[in-house]
Amino acid sequence: MEYHNDLLELLDHIDPSALEYQEWINVGMALKDAGYMASDWDEWSRRDLRRYHANECFKKWDTFRGTSQPVTAGTIVQMAKDHGWSPDRGGHELEWDDIIGARDELVVIDKNWVEGKEVAAPDDWKPVDQLVKYLEILFEASENVGYVTDTWEKDGKYLPTKGCWDRTAGELIQQLNQSKGDIGSVLGDCKPEAGAWIRFNPLDGQGCKNENVTDFRYALVESDTMEIDKQNAIIRELELPVACLVHSGKKSLHAIVKVEAGSYDEYRKRVDYLYTVCHKNGLKIDNQNRNPSRLSRMPGIMRNGQKQFMVDTNIGKESWKEWQDWIEAVNDDLPEPESIADVWDDLPALSPPLIHDVLRQGHKMLLAGPSKAGKSFALIELCIAIAEGQKWLNWECAQGKILYVNLELDRASCLHRFKDVYQALGWTPNNLSNIDIWNLRGKSVPMDKLAPKLIRRAQKKNYIAIVIDPIYKVITGDENSADQMANFCNQFDRVCTELGAAVIYCHHHSKGGQGGKKSMDRASGSGVFARDPDVLIDLIELDLNDNLLKQEENKAVCKVCKDFLEKHVTDWDDDVSQDDLLSEKAMLDISKELLNKAQYQNLQQFIEPARKAVHGRTAWRIDGTLREFPKFPAVNLWFDYPVHNVDHVGVLKDVDTDGAQPPWKKNLANKKTPEDRKKERLDSLETAIKCCSFDNVATVKSLAEYMGKSEKTVRRDVKEHPDYEIIQGEIKEKDRDKVEEMSNVN
Template identity: 50%
Template sequence: MDDKFDLIPLLEYIPPTQLDYLDWVSVGMALKQEGYGFDVWDTWSQQDNRYNPREMESKWESLGHSKDTPVTGAFITMKAKENGWTPRQYDGDGMQTFGWDDEISYESTGNYKIVDKSWVEGKEIHEPDNNWNPVTQLKTYIKTLFANDDYVSYVVDSWQKEDGKFSVSGSGIYSKTAEQLLNELDKYSESKDIGWVVGDYNQEAGAWIRFNPLDGKGVKNDNVKEFKYALVESDNLSIEKQNAVMRELELPIAALVYSGSKSVHAIVKVDANDYQEYRKRVEYLYKICNKNGLQVDGQNKNPSRLSRMPGVIRGDHKQFLIDTNIGKGSWEEWQTWIEDLNDDLPEFESLAEMFQEDPPLAPVLIDGVLRRGHKMLIAGPSKAGKSFALMEMTISIAEGIPWFGFNCEMGKVLYLNMELDRPSAYKRFKDIYQSMGIPPKHLENISIWNMRGHSIPMDKLTPKLIRRAQKEKFDAVIIDPIYKVLTGSENDAEQMAKFTNNFDKVAMELGTSVIYCHHHSKGAQGGKSSMDRSSGSGVFARDPDAILDLIELDVTKSLRDQQKNRATAKFYADIILDENPAYLPEIGQDDFLSAAEMRKHLTAALGTERAERIAGFELGPLSKRVDLMTAWRLEGTLREFPKFDSVNLWFNYPLHYSDDAGVLKDLEPVGSEPPYKRGARKGSEANSSEDKKAARAAANKEKLDMAFDFLIDEEGKVLIGKLAEGIEGQPNKETVKKWIDNSEDYERDSNGWVKKPETDKEN
């Protein structure tokens, strides 16, 4: 593809000299997976002194992938980020683009650059003179890093390679505890010779020690007993600058050791609970170091890695302890400090400056309801036609026509279809266009992203959505429905706050309105305000700039009969208009509202036989259609505009239309009648004791649901004592407990009662 993300520039941020063998191979696998050729990997690898041209091509051919977990371009972007690459670059229009397989994180998105190495003054280290005490050096190191019963591993044997460098020979000693070593070192404190304890070593090579305690059975990662420390080693800066940068970064260093050559070894406190956490913390540590100019040797990630032992000679220099316990006191303190320095929050602004600037408000998208770049939630129960309402809104914005009586500015809309298959979505849009009677003049203003079968959590969807949509300049992005992309429990306020933050990200990055729909909680909704009906955490009531809520109206039999009468009369009038329009002047104005009178006119206009045939074959489906019509009231809670009068609607598949006749204005919402009255009415209508019992149980459940939804806290919980106080009539706790036990909607939590998770079945 022409617009495929280019990984080659990212390789500049990943020096192969920093990588261990596994990471080096993984870069090759990622390049191969993404379609790059051997020459890219080969050219990049030549920067490393381990490069062997005779092996490269055969190694490339052997690179394979697991079908389940292939190494992709995401690995390269991850390694590049660790070394300072910024995954989001600004284009000429000021829009941001996301990197390969980015996802939204709720940690700081700062660049983590704290130190400018070019401005840091080096901090000298002072090598001990010949009167130094190697025993004291090693004792201090061991006491600083290990508990008495920790097994300490070290190596003094070495061998010289062809290039003249020395490397460790064998696994060394790993069966002595810190206490044993300290006791033995005490014996030779006056002689200052640690060789009597650790063994003789080659003074050209030096000696090594592992910084994490082992189990006394081996020296592999599996033998690491506690994941306390990680090694930070770098040789891209001078010794003095390495020392200064590590201190400027406030690294939580337990021991700082001069290696006797080109680097300082920092033994950093990470205090991980297990290997997985250790890996994550080391990756974070190395990322911070790399972004601040301290290019860390990536081969030192292993928790069983060897570091330089203080108290020995290495060539012309000493390996010695520079300092202990410097920087922040713990990993948690240091990480908090780093994150606090690198938040991406805006700066404080003076209100006086804003008064002078007089910043303009965002343009209106839906008059009296929503501005561009703001968020709107449409809530309602199943069968409210929420998806139809959103499609009607999509068409109204695209065509620049009113929606439910609210004027819409013409604009481009991206509709995220999470639920319907592609043909069904197309048919539904086409049916709505036809039912609205609107010629599709501006279809180019509607883009559909058919995501059924491809749903992913919103934090992963957000960067992909932004990257794809940023060139289109959409005025609105509509997500239907959100349960398909929901992350976390909808009753958890913290998780839902993180979830809805994604909508802010989309709105801010794209400059678009974000509109989404959600379902009502269980139980009667008539007694609640519009902002309290959405299921789950109260975050859904507080986060959007506009909440539009659909609640069903209780249509009486007489009103439905009236609608059948009017629908039948209109049907007859349409037939006359179509087949004998010359007869229309014979019809009186009031007759157009009467099915009986219009039947007479139909007979007069078309003849008895034709009129009877129409009545016999056409009116059955019409009557059924009216029976299936539902009535709804649209209410709003707005942040930017005054509250509007409720809008009453009929939903007659596939379209909502306004109640222009005003017949719905006096209807009460379903569930607005007090539960005890509804329960009594149901009880009086019951024909048997079982029916009466069921009616009472239903009434009790409605009382319980209403009280729970009213009293629920931000964690989605309610104490049973509060429930008893909040239910009408204030039954005792035992009674309420019995009602809960008889309900399948609630479960016990550590601090109260919570609703069981719902599976929303949207229409």
């Protein structure tokens, strides 16, 4: 867009008194380069009453002869932007999709329907009380106050001098209270035609410029182009946080507005915002009043026969923050309420399920669990299930494209994990093109910055789900703060709304045992995490005991034997009972009988890894808190790296969750009796004897080597076993008849 024809309008947003000398010169050069007249520069410069000199602009204008690098109109555009103007505040050529008559942001009131609010001078005129009240409201007793009662005349106008700034508010209040109603005896008499001025921000006692302001507390809002009653009405309807509202004694109100800025830069930004709101709501204010050291009309003074008086104090919102929050809230982009009667017979279609009976497309799901629960693997399993249209854990999934946002793993590890999970699931990767991975390890940014970047990249990809793993990498703020985490979670809503895709993310549990807590209370940080998503899937570890692990070890060995026999022996199970198939001892005996020596030795290579794999497993229970579907029964899982397998048999059904029992009871439940320990020891011995005696006679020495025990310990274990004895260092089965005969004698 070209701003050439609008430079004079842009100058309305630039206060010449706020510019350095070279900046003022640059404005003149830019105007001349753009084809304007010297009179345009001169008229604008008159607004700086303190530095303006007649004919100076015209003399300077003639010296602007152009250079190879001229100052152009862009300089004025940038200055206007620096002073709060932005292109969208002005008019623009309409696009095809522009809405005519759309409500502008920051508009609170309809200026066409504002009714004036009358302003009346006080009947009981007490000048000192007026000024003392003003000082008490705006200043601390120890703060220096700048004021002006002396003037000088130019072109028939009375202009203020620099005035005084060497007295504190406390001193002035004390002297005014002792003045018997004569303000002039304290501050000096002013010309009745001119009135007097006062600076509304405290000074350092060294001068009256912006750099002498010690606290950027207030800003001046003044309009002298509107009726006073309308000014009064708009100021009040805008609920400006006004500390003092003063009648100028002529045609304007001076609103001393709380801006409470911490620095000059913040002051400028807040004043720009304040003036923009005023302009958009029909209050045509004077842009020259932006400076924090600006003079305002002093209450309690007569001006050309009219009173400069306090109209009101402490009106509108109590603080700048409260007012700004209110302005932003009024100008939200929320939809209007609708009557359900209008849609009762034509309800909108529900979003289709993404995970059947659990999650809809376009909704949010949180997977929560402790460390080492395999949360990332579970999310990768979900990505693959959606890509292939397969079942995830216990639930069918819709098929479609999915984006996995990897924030934690390096690129190679992430890609290998996907391949490992595919292979462990045993699925053919027919739809790899449905999976996109965005690797951001070391490059992640806070979620409020990531969301727009993600939306931009995903807008044309037609993803039905986006997985963010893990969220602690992109959390903004304190995770224990409800309001900060609510704002953080709102970014997920933004992604869902913009893309129409489900957002799935994971978070960790808080420290300590979780078994005694509800699933919604286990996620670390604020409860917002658990209550914000449409679906909470919570993983909690099950407390496996030795007996259950022994059963699983037995099943694992039986499966190894069965698979090996099916591969090497035809019709091996013709005479095998169901009980034998479930007995480790029986299956090893059958294998020893049916396999040759080499085959049996080969089988042994698979037995020990199977035992170790059992002890490497962890068991988990999934609880769900659903917003759109009925609650599902708890699902029990084995995490057998790198995938989770549902316990369809029901082995884990009655296992307690970690932390569900008190420590004393937990220890008691897991405590082995002497009989249990003896049985385990003798069973282990029996297995070792069978393995060592396949090719040679088992000896004490060979058993000790196989079992990793001392020969002394092996001798003790054999002595306790009812079926074996040691004869000359060799392990022999006892003669059953002799054993029974000895038993009968005893």
